[in-house]
Amino acid sequence: MSRFAGCTRWVYNQGLAWNEERRAADPAFHLSYSKLCTELLVWKEQNPWLKKTHSQVLQQSLKDLMGGFQKFLKGLSAFPKKHKKFVTTDSFRFPQGFKIDEGRRQIYLPSIGWVKYKRSRFIQGKAKNVTVSRQADGWYVSIQTEYEMEPPKHAGDSVGIDMGCVRFCTLSDGTFFEPCGALKKQLKKLAWMQRRLARMQKFGKNWRKQKPRLQGFISISPMSVVISSKRSR
Known part of the structure; x- marks a missing residue:
């Protein structure tokens, strides 16, 4: 999967560079x-x-690049930027050819094979495409589906929710919840990890083990995931 993500990133950057070269040679391109x-x-x-x-x-990577140019021309976004390793989220998309076995909780990805996955919800409707992305704690698969949906009917006591910074959330009836303070609780451990890394010999064996944990790319429970996911748990 890392190879797929790397090739996708390379093709995107190559297409961006090729466009700049052609535009420099021919402004009417x-x-x-x-x-x-x-x-x-x-x-x-x-x-x-x-x-x-x-x-x-x-090909999907090139479509993403074209979508970025079209949004830029319409004034909806900035000019497409180069995708950088460890900065841009690694991901790739299959528009077809994939298979899903919900009973066995497996998904077939072309050129990769059957892969087990942890189901977060049951699939509704017809699967249209599959996107595989890498987060700090592993690989995630997102399945886009299409199905008919009836307009929601709200009945009973409904309240609005406003997510904030000073307060975790405030309901329209006046009820509020205090923040869980995820960042403050984890900063102490994060500082300890940084001090530990600073004392190690650079590029040494222990340094190479500690640095990915700090960056949140290899560790089982990386700091970046712990801090960012507290509000959604």
Whole structure:
């Protein structure tokens, strides 16, 4: 999966750089998805390791790039930026070819195979695409579905919820909940981990083990996940 995410990031950055080169040579050049797909074939011949990644995954990366350009031209977002390792979330998407076995809690990803997953909810409707992304504590799969939904009917005592900073949340009836103070509780442990790393020999064996834990990329319960997920637990 790391290879898929890396190839996806490389193709996205390559498409962005290729567009800048063409625009510099010809200001009247207009980028299109078909032109990017044509260049993708050239990149595969120049870099055979790209062929090990499913073609649909790479094509979806180019579609994301085109979507970024279209949003920029409409004034909805900034100009697309280069995706950086450990900064941009690693992810890739399958528009088709995947299979889901809810009974066995397994999902089939083309060129990867059957993978077990922990189900957070049952799937409703027809699955349209699957996105695999890496968070600090592991890999997550998001399944986009399509189904008919009836307009919600609110009955009984309904209240509005306002999430805040001073207070965790305030209800429309005046009830409020104090913040859990997740950041303050975890900062002490985070500072201890940073001091421990500072005392280690740089690039030593223990240093290489401690640094990923601090960054939150390898540890089973990384600090970044603990702090960020407190409000949702």
